[in-house]
Amino acid sequence: MSFFNKWNKNIAHLVSAKGEALEIGRTRLKIIRSLCLILFAFIIIRVGDLSVLQTPQEPTAEYSITQNKDVYERSDIVDRNGVLLATTLQVASLYADPILIDNKAYIANQLEQILKIKNIAPKLDKKGRFVWIKRGITPDEHYAINALGSPGLDFRIETRRFYPQGRTASHLVGHTSVDGKGLAGIELEYNKQLSKGIEPLKLNMDIRVQHALVKALNKQMSNFKAIGAVGGVIDIETGDVIAMASLPDFDPHHAGKADKNARFNRFGLGVYEMGSTFKLFSTAAYLQNSGRGFDKTFDAREALKEGRFTINDYHAEKRILTVPEVFIHSSNIGSALMGRAVGSKALKDFYSDLGLMDKIKTDFPALGTPLTPKPWRDINTLTAAYGHGIAVSPLHVLRATATIVNGGIMPPLHFAKKPRDINLLQSRVLSASTAHKMRQLLRLNVTDGSGKNADVTGYMVGGKTGTSEKSVAGGYDKNKLLSSFIGVFPAHQPKYAVLAIIDEPKGNKKSQGYATGGWTAAPVVGDVIADMTRVLGLSPVLEDTNLTAGLDRYLHENDGNYSPASFSR
């Protein structure tokens, strides 16, 4: 074999070996490339998953503090000027995990001192991993417990309803349960809306007027040792309920602990025989139905007998009375005769038109249904004319009075602010002429009648007193009176109606033993109106002498002697 042949063979062998090595190398590269591609594909898929498919979120542990069923959103309640009446605040509640507490005796002792409660040690000895120590602790307690530094003590954030005005508007605003559900008042009526927690609920109530009303009622309750009192203020034109009070009241933060009497809303649920205040309605019925003026006279010289019933006057004038005299002397006999002149059906229909026979439909829960005679006999017409035998709520009286002085147009009552319905059809219950006559009589009753204690110089207060005996089993109790006064001002063009009722007042030395509406309730209305003029900035009006000037000729002197103090019935 020549050298070249050997050389060629070696070269061929080398080339063959190199080719094999290259082939092996290529195969390995393919494997590495495939692995890299798989790795990249995995990274891309994972990046896509993290950035696109999965929603970024924080660890669950960070959320667990606020994910609590005891935290609820509930809208604030504010008055007509935006003053806060009810809000929701966060409070911390303390719980323990006994396993994580090392020195249980020491911690229990410290907690008892901070929280001022006893028997914490047995709670920490329990086997479970969760035990409530105290719900709703104060910020100071929260701070002190944190300072203990025990890992076994932790807090859960809860919410509680808070009423900054306290008991001032407790019956109107109402209260909620521990889980934020409305149980009474506006809290109950607007529970669904408030639960959404969107925006504050604005009421028509003015807290300043509310305070004036509560203050005046409390004062008279104390002066006359009464068992309760009711009051209300409404805007005659719009029907806005500006204030509403029922005494005794309660602390809305502890409504569950208040007694039944305090929780009973006399303004809405209570129905009362109003007594002479009702003469406002029967006189309006007479003037409207008879078509006559004030010249018609009624014989009140003797008691009126109807079947087995006898109707007397509290302070008998014992003479023939004109319509204004019947009104300002509050003659039961005269009013009963007016009722008879009107007739049973007409009087009943008139009361019905004034809304006195049916339950009021408005944005407030638990309103009382009037108690009316069934069947309605002739004697009921006579008694209903002077406010006996028919029981209505204070809200009924306010609305009916507003209707009469508002030219016979009934205002729609609203507790919460609502846009005025311009398409609302309002029917006229009585003529404008009758409404004017009633305004004259109301003013006359304050200047010359039983309502003098309600007058406020410059504001032309008009009104009617009422005193009724409360019905008990088998009749009426002379010692249990319900004294009231319904006032409107200014009388020539009334803007506001104010009602005050004192439940079972006892006469005092200052009132010469009397506990009638003129002595007890009329001053409340006067005080409230005086305060309203200040807080609402109402300008005084010049006395409209034309309003009552022409009535002098219908008023006659009484021959007998009587004390002005006594004609407040």
Place this chain on the structure above:
Amino acid sequence: MIKAMRSYMLIIIMGVGVIVSGATLMVVSQDVYDKQKILKTMDREALMTEWEIRALNAELAFLTQPERLEEISMAMAQSISPSSGQEVFMISSVSLNPYAPPRGLSLIPDRKPNFVRRVSQKQAPAPTPIYSPTPQPKKQVEKTANNDFSSMLDNIGDAP
């Protein structure tokens, strides 16, 4: 070598592209994640601030209760000495117009109506001062459990 690289060029470019796009996507997604975390934190802080504002509003409403303001203003009014313009010594210096307030005095509705008319129609009373300039003792507003906001807060935990 160059020839071999040419044949793998497409794969190399794709690989680099994948790495760059993956890295970019990762940076962007991380940034979004961070931003969302910051947003969540801010939301939580805003919520906490909202609760704090609620508490402050409640305290403001509590401290400006009409009853409390009345007490404070009465105490203030009693602590201020009357100025010369407020002193009225003669009944004759009072205007007969019931709607015109005496000079220096604000108009406060008279709860005793017809007072001026009665005076003018009947016998004029003796000229006694109707306003005593003697300073009244300063009335202190008592701090009770009820007019302290903290005390009020102490109670709200104890829900009905």
